[in-house]
Amino acid sequence: ASAQIGVTGLAVMGRNLARNFARNGYTVAVHNRTAAKARALVDEFGDEGEFVLAETAEDFVAALERPRRLVVMVKAGEPTDAVIKEFAPLLEPGDMIVDGGNAHFADTRRRERELREQGIHFVGTGVSGGEEGALNGPSIMPGGSKESYDALGPMLEKISAKAADGSPCTAHIGPDGAGHFVKMVHNGIEYADMQLIAEAYQLLREVAGYSPAEIADIFRTWNTGRLDSYLIEITAEVLAHVDAATGEPFVDVVQDQAEQKGTGRWTVQIALDLGVPVSGIAEAVFARSLSGHKDLRDASRGLAGPKAEPLAKEEAAAFADQVEQALYASKIVSYTQGFHEIAAGSDEYGWDIDLGQVSAIWRGGCIIRAAFLDRIRAAYDARADLPSLLADDGFAREIGEAQDDWRAVLVAATRQGVPAPGFAAALAYYDALRADRLPAALTQGQRDYFGAHTYRRTDREGSFHTLWGGDRSEVSA
Numbered sequence: 001a002s003a004q005i006g007v008t009g010l011a012v013m014g015r016n017l018a019r020n021f022a023r024n025g026y027t028v029a030v031h032n033r034t035a036a037k038a039r040a041l042v043d044e045f046g047d048e049g050e051f052v053l054a055e056t057a058e059d060f061v062a063a064l065e066r067p068r069r070l071v072v073m074v075k076a077g078e079p080t081d082a083v084i085k086e087f088a089p090l091l092e093p094g095d096m097i098v099d100g101g102n103a104h105f106a107d108t109r110r111r112e113r114e115l116r117e118q119g120i121h122f123v124g125t126g127v128s129g130g131e132e133g134a135l136n137g138p139s140i141m142p143g144g145s146k147e148s149y150d151a152l153g154p155m156l157e158k159i160s161a162k163a164a165d166g167s168p169c170t171a172h173i174g175p176d177g178a179g180h181f182v183k184m185v186h187n188g189i190e191y192a193d194m195q196l197i198a199e200a201y202q203l204l205r206e207v208a209g210y211s212p213a214e215i216a217d218i219f220r221t222w223n224t225g226r227l228d229s230y231l232i233e234i235t236a237e238v239l240a241h242v243d244a245a246t247g248e249p250f251v252d253v254v255q256d257q258a259e260q261k262g263t264g265r266w267t268v269q270i271a272l273d274l275g276v277p278v279s280g281i282a283e284a285v286f287a288r289s290l291s292g293h294k295d296l297r298d299a300s301r302g303l304a305g306p307k308a309e310p311l312a313k314e315e316a317a318a319f320a321d322q323v324e325q326a327l328y329a330s331k332i333v334s335y336t337q338g339f340h341e342i343a344a345g346s347d348e349y350g351w352d353i354d355l356g357q358v359s360a361i362w363r364g365g366c367i368i369r370a371a372f373l374d375r376i377r378a379a380y381d382a383r384a385d386l387p388s389l390l391a392d393d394g395f396a397r398e399i400g401e402a403q404d405d406w407r408a409v410l411v412a413a414t415r416q417g418v419p420a421p422g423f424a425a426a427l428a429y430y431d432a433l434r435a436d437r438l439p440a441a442l443t444q445g446q447r448d449y450f451g452a453h454t455y456r457r458t459d460r461e462g463s464f465h466t467l468w469g470g471d472r473s474e475v476s477a
């Protein structure tokens with residue numbers, strides 16, 4: 001046994017993660033269901049570090065130092081259970097199975113419980129950063145036992161991305177499914193960020209009248225300021241790209257139907273279960289879903305509405321500045337909602353997740369990495385029990401300063417008939433939180449009227465019901 005870590009499942013993420021471990025000086029056992037893939041890896045990249053080629057499951061387990069660290073990089077779902085079934089009988093108490101796929105945290109909780117009975121640590125781990133991140137430094141979100149982190153953490157810290165201040169973009173998130181839960185919300189936020197950027201693009205194109213190349217330049221400028229982030233950076237690249245076959249902007253030759261693999265949807269499903277309003281993230285998921293309904297869209301093209309009239313050149317530049325404000329304000333809201341969901345999940349499952357630490361390890365490596373996350377970290381550093389990001393003085397001030405422009409952008413979008421569901425949902429969330437009174441009081445009255453569901457009063461303790469079908473007197477319920 002000579003390998004400090006093993007990776008099974010050598011599709012591109014697994015292969016790159018294995019190479020990353022090897023490049024950092026670890027001896028890595030590599031295994032794949034079809035052994036040819038493992039052989040190919042060693043043939044092609046063997047000079048990057050020390051690999052141990054394992055042709056069979058038994059060879060793989062035998063190659064690992066104890067306690068064994070076995071990283072599983074297969075497609076989330078059934079394949080993960082199949083791999084566990086194959087390897088668990090070969091392992092011994094104290095060994096670790098690290099699942100680096102995009103697993104649902106409920107599956108991770110189940111697997112952790114089952115393997116714990118056998119004394120095996122199951123470490124459900126979020127890994128973000130795509131292929132490039134896996135190779136050069138991802139953001140890593142491990143759950144599982146504290147003990148497993150002691151044995152695994154230093155290696156993860158070594159291969160992870162580093163934030164600008166040099167600190168590793170990984171930390172122990174919390175027990176059992178905490179890591180995969182945090183990765184799930186990361187992806188929900190990723191969906192929201194992408195949707196907000198897409199709305200900004202659409203408004204700059206249809207309301208301001210800019211070309212994709214001009215919008216690429218605008219995004220490049222934004223990327224030097226407070227919106228500095230990986231997603232803004234790659235958006236400029238995509239928008240500037242010209243299709244070789246047609247000479248048209250690339251963005252104009254791609255079908256406008258967004259796909260999804262499920263993690264954004266889970267974020268919303270779980271938020272519904274936890275009772276957390278993640279309206280901005282939900283709109284991002286629904287926007288992808290709507291885009292995919294080709295028949296519905298074809299059948300609706302004749303519906304009445306204004307035709308967007310591009311602004312005059314002088315007005316366009318001012319509008320672009322307003323869109324930057326709307327994008328930034330909406331981004332604050334989607335992160336507020338995402339962190340609320342993590343806090344709620346942490347309470348529900350007893351994970352004790354450190355929100356400041358989560359924002360710190362998202363500063364590098366992951367898809368949503370951004371200068372902005374340093375701000376969030378600072379907000380939680382200043383006050384660990386911050387009830388909401390909007391309760392931070394800095395964010396409250398910035399969103400307050402942005403709100404006039406944010407509203408103006410939505411007025412223009414509405415008047416010109418350009419959908420901006422993410423911006424709108426974010427503003428509605430902001431205004432609802434600010435409101436002295438919400439129409440929820442009326443909702444309670446309606447519920448009491450048709451179903452005697454009772455209500456509470458503003459002036460007295462207790463639950464009450466009005467005899468709506470009778471003399472409308474009030475009784476204690």
Ligand code: 6PG
Pocket residue numbers: 102127128129130187190259260261262263264366367
């Ligand atoms: C990451 C990404 C990644 C995710 C893709 C695809 O953090 O590296 O979130 O894990 O799988 O972005 O997601 P969709 O296919 O659902 O857009």
